[in-house]
Amino acid sequence: xxxxxxxxxxxxxxxxxxxxxxxxxxxxxxxxxxxxxxxxxxxxxxxxxxxxxxxxxxxxxxxxxxxxxxxxxxxxxxxxxxxxxxxxxxxxxxxxxxxxxxxxxxxxxxxxxxxxxxxxxxxxxxxxxxxxxxxxxxxxxxxxxxxxxxxxxxxxxxxxxxxxxxxxxxxxxxxxxxxxxxxxxxxxxxxxxxxxxxxxxxxxxxxxxxxxxxxxxxxxxxxxxxxxxxxxxxxxxxxxxxxxxxxxxxxxxxxxxxx
Numbered sequence: 237x238x239x240x241x242x243x244x245x246x247x248x249x250x251x252x253x254x255x256x257x258x259x260x261x262x263x264x265x266x267x268x269x270x271x272x273x274x275x276x277x278x279x280x281x282x283x284x285x286x287x288x289x290x291x292x293x294x295x296x297x298x299x300x301x302x303x304x305x306x307x308x309x310x311x312x313x314x315x316x317x318x319x320x321x322x323x324x325x326x327x328x329x330x331x332x333x334x335x336x337x338x339x340x341x342x343x344x345x346x347x348x349x350x351x352x353x354x355x356x357x358x359x360x361x362x363x364x365x366x367x368x369x370x371x372x373x374x375x376x377x378x379x380x381x382x383x384x385x386x387x388x389x390x391x392x393x394x395x396x397x398x399x400x401x402x403x404x405x406x407x408x409x410x411x412x413x414x415x416x417x418x419x420x421x422x423x424x425x426x427x428x429x430x431x432x433x434x435x436x437x438x439x440x441x442x443x444x445x446x447x448x449x450x451x452x453x454x455x456x457x458x459x460x461x462x463x464x465x466x467x468x469x470x471x472x473x474x475x476x477x478x479x480x481x482x483x484x485x486x487x488x489x490x491x492x493x494x495x
Contacts, residue, residue, distance in 0.1 A: 243307040244475075247308055247470070247477075248471055251470050253275050253310050254275045255467050257275045257313065258460050258464050259464075261455045261460050262460050262464075264426055265457055266453065268356075268357045268358075268427065270426060270453035270455065271318075271427075272454055274316060275311070277310060317418055319334070319335075320356075320453055320454040322334075322446065322450070322451060324448065324449055325450055329360045329362060329368065330360070331358030331394065331449070332449035332450055333358065334443065334446060335440070335443040335444060337414045337440030337443030338412070338440075340353075340412075341370060341377065343374050343428065351430070354421070354429045355429065357427045357451075366385050366386055367384065367385055367386075376410065378410060378411055379398075379408075379409040379410075379411045379439075387402055390402040391403075392447075394445055394447040395445070397409070398412055410445060412439065412443050413437050414437070414439070414441070414443065415431065416438070420436075
């Protein structure tokens with residue numbers, strides 16, 4: 237079979253994957269604290285070089301490289317953690333983070349199991365029991381690992397270090413956590429992140445809390461739309477390659493074969 241068909245096919249799969257990522261970014265352009273994602277690809281020659289340089293197999297053992305599959309292979313996805321723009325809300329329980337760090341949230345799943353997740357979405361509120369919670373009702377954690385209980389009838393003042401003061405008395409401090417390597421964070425839902433094995437967490441050092449603000453997503457709608465146009469054209473180019481090869485095979489089989 238003509239290898240060009242497979243090469244164009246893998247190209248179409250890669251562009252489809254890129255399109256899925258772009259559409260997800262656009263769908264979350266208005267999601268508070270959302271960080272846009274991207275997709276990578278690997279060419280056959282780069283994979284071949286990596287295989288040749290693989291020293292995990294002793295030199296005296298012959299190792300097959302595998303079948304030659306020219307084309308493109310879908311690579312790993314990545315997340316852009318750059319700072320989003322701040323939106324003024326003047327809401328007492330809205331907080332934005334300036335710098336690197338995440339709010340710590342106690343998340344409860346449908347089975348009632350709890351775990352600590354992390355988010356840049358500071359759109360909080362106070363529930364009927366006086367605890368600071370997310371819009372989904374998950375508890376915001378303080379530096380002591382416990383819930384943050386506030387008096388709804390007293391003024392709430394939050395300093396840039398996350399300290400919460402009411403009636404001139406410090407009542408709690410919002411826990412801000414950072415990680416040494418963001419590659420050990422996985423997306424969970426729209427704007428939550430869950431650490432995986434290998435993640436190293438620590439108290440954020442250079443992160444400030446701004447009361448009355450929210451951090452918008454870092455998705456640029458114009459840039460994403462331009463990228464979508466580029467992806468669409470490349471997808472169409474691969475389609476034309478397949479159509480051209482198909483026409484050539486048709487001529488070879490049905491016309492030249494008659495001669």
